[in-house]
Amino acid sequence: MLKNNIYFGLSILLLSAVSGLTSPVLAADLSTNYNSNASISFIENTDPTAPVDPTNPDNPFDPDNPTQPGTNGPLSIDYASSLDFGTQKISTKNDYYFAKLTKGTDSNGQPKSVPNYVQVTDNTGSNQGWNLNVTQTEEFTNTDTGHVLAGAALVFFGPTLLTLTGSDAGKPIHEAEITPIVGQASRVVTAFENQGQGTWVISFTDDDTGGAQSIALVVPGASTKELGAYTTTLKWTLGQTPDITAP
Numbered sequence: 614m615l616k617n618n619i620y621f622g623l624s625i626l627l628l629s630a631v632s633g634l635t636s637p638v639l640a641a642d643l644s645t646n647y648n649s650n651a652s653i654s655f656i657e658n659t660d661p662t663a664p665v666d667p668t669n670p671d672n673p674f675d676p677d678n679p680t681q682p683g684t685n686g687p688l689s690i691d692y693a694s695s696l697d698f699g700t701q702k703i704s705t706k707n708d709y710y711f712a713k714l715t716k717g718t719d720s721n722g723q724p725k726s727v728p729n730y731v732q733v734t735d736n737t738g739s740n741q742g743w744n745l746n747v748t749q750t751e752e753f754t755n756t757d758t759g760h761v762l763a764g765a766a767l768v769f770f771g772p773t774l775l776t777l778t779g780s781d782a783g784k785p786i787h788e789a790e791i792t793p794i795v796g797q798a799s800r801v802v803t804a805f806e807n808q809g810q811g812t813w814v815i816s817f818t819d820d821d822t823g824g825a826q827s828i829a830l831v832v833p834g835a836s837t838k839e840l841g842a843y844t845t846t847l848k849w850t851l852g853q854t855p856d857i858t859a860p
Contacts, residue, residue, distance in 0.1 A: 658736035667730040667816035694729035783808035
C-alpha cells in the first residue's frame with residue numbers, strides 16, 4: 614500500500630514537471646512608436662492655361678485662329694471667341710444676325726464646332742474671388758471707308774458656367790443677358806469669396822443648337838450701310854476683387 618502511494622506521488626510530480634516544460638513563455642512587449650511627417654506647399658501658378666472644350670471642360674480644345682495666346686496666370690483669360698456674323702445683304706428692315714459657332718479641333722484631332730465662349734482660370738490660391746467684364750471699344754466701323762454702323766448693338770443671351778468634373782469650387786454668378794455699351798464695361802460674371810477657383814468656361818449656351826442663336830447683332834433698318842466689312846473690338850477684363858456685395 615505504501616509502495617503504491619509512493620508511485621502515485623511520483624507520477625503527480627512527473628506530470629507537473631512535464632506540464633511546466635510545455636507551458637508558453639510570455640515575451641516582454643517591445644513595440645514602440647515613431648512619428649514622421651508628410652507635407653506639401655503650394656505657390657501661385659503663372660503658367661498659361663490651354664483652352665478646353667466648352668461643352669466638356671475635361672477635354673482640351675484647339676480653337677481656329679485665336680486673336681492672341683491666353684494671358685499668363687495666376688488669374689488669366691485663357692481664350693475668348695471672336696464673333697463672325699457672316700456676310701449679309703443690305704436691308705432697310707430692322708434685322709438681327711446670329712454669330713457663327715467657334716470652330717476648332719477636339720481632343721481626337723477631329724474638326725468640331727462649339728458655342729462661343731470665354732475661358733478664365735483662377736490659380737491664385739487666395740479664394741478672394743474675381744469679376745469678368747466686357748467692353749465694346751468702338752462702334753462697328755467699315756474697315757475700308759470708316760463709316761459707322763449707327764445703332765448696331767450686340768446681345769449675349771443666357772451664358773452657362775462649367776468647370777472640371779469633380780471640382781468643389783463654388784459656382785460664380787452670371788448675368789442673364791449682356792448688352793455691351795460702347796466705351797463702358799458690362800459685367801458678365803462675378804465670383805465672390807470662395808467661388809470660381811480653377812478653370813471656368815463661360816459658354817453662350819451649352820449645346821451646338823442653342824449656341825448658334827446665343828449671340829446676336831441687332832442692326833436698325835434706318836442705319837445706312839456701305840459695302841464692305843464692319844468690325845469692332847471686344848475687350849474682356851478679369852479683375853480679382855468683386856466690386857459688388859455677395860447676395
